[in-house]
Amino acid sequence: MGIVSPGFQGRPRSAGSDLPPGQYLTEDFPVLSAGPTPRVPLETWEFTITTEAGVEHRWDWPAFRALPGESPTVDIHCVTQWSKLGTCWEGVSLDVLLGDVDTAAEYALVHSYGGYTTNLPLTDLLDGQAWVVHRYDGAALEPEHGGPARLLVPHLYFWKSAKWVRGIRLLERDEQGFWEAGGYHDRGDPWLEQRYQGD
Numbered sequence: 001m002g003i004v005s006p007g008f009q010g011r012p013r014s015a016g017s018d019l020p021p022g023q024y025l026t027e028d029f030p031v032l033s034a035g036p037t038p039r040v041p042l043e044t045w046e047f048t049i050t051t052e053a054g055v056e057h058r059w060d061w062p063a064f065r066a067l068p069g070e071s072p073t074v075d076i077h078c079v080t081q082w083s084k085l086g087t088c089w090e091g092v093s094l095d096v097l098l099g100d101v102d103t104a105a106e107y108a109l110v111h112s113y114g115g116y117t118t119n120l121p122l123t124d125l126l127d128g129q130a131w132v133v134h135r136y137d138g139a140a141l142e143p144e145h146g147g148p149a150r151l152l153v154p155h156l157y158f159w160k161s162a163k164w165v166r167g168i169r170l171l172e173r174d175e176q177g178f179w180e181a182g183g184y185h186d187r188g189d190p191w192l193e194q195r196y197q198g199d
């Protein structure tokens with residue numbers, strides 16, 4: 001490797017350079033929900049990870065909130081072509097949630113209160129790439145945007161970031177979620193424009 005100057009931050013953030021192909025910038029925060037907004041009381045809220053062997057790991061709200069938190073600032077990209085840069089969240093890394101989970105699974109099927117599902121490769125949830133977030137822009141996450149808590153996987157199209165997240169099933173074989181069964185991509189990398197199956 002050559003010499004990297006101190007403070008080098010990767011690509012410079014000049015206008016347009018952070019937009020994946022086919023995307024446009026938006027300043028507001030559109031709400032995209034396939035159904036009504038479920039109201040989930042914190043008293044009954046839970047998040048579970050179930051392994052391919054059927055072992056269940058479960059957090060209620062106090063247990064979830066006791067986990068070490070992170071504050072990612074990330075760009076988000078919706079397949080309907082809007083992108084929003086520099087969004088600020090607070091939550092728990094999937095590396096923490098998956099830390100004690102014994103699995104050889106390669107796929108994850110995320111499910112939400114209200115019935116929404118979405119699938120993605122398990123590797124896309126690891127190594128600092130995904131969080132279960134409960135705050136946005138310094139305030140509790142609004143129900144329309146997925147509160148009490150949603151998944152945040154900003155390096156994939158935003159439909160993978162399941163709102164009102166309830167759990168993740170780890171699978172040896174990929175199973176399609178709501179939009180994927182309707183023709184959307186199983187991975188959904190916006191930089192590769194993986195919008196639809198076959199892209």
Ligand SMILES: Nc1nc2c(c(=O)[nH]1)N[C@H]1C(S)=C(S)[C@@H](COP(=O)(O)O)O[C@H]1N2
Pocket residue numbers: 029030031032033034035078079112113114116144145146158159160161162163164
């Ligand atoms: N449970 C659930 N999660 C969801 C959706 C949904 O309809 N239900 N829509 C997805 C889509 S298509 C997008 S673009 C984002 C929108 O999140 P926002 O409404 O906070 O902008 O949520 C994703 N997560």
Ligand SMILES: [Mo]
Pocket residue numbers: 032078079080158159
């Ligand atoms: Mo979307």
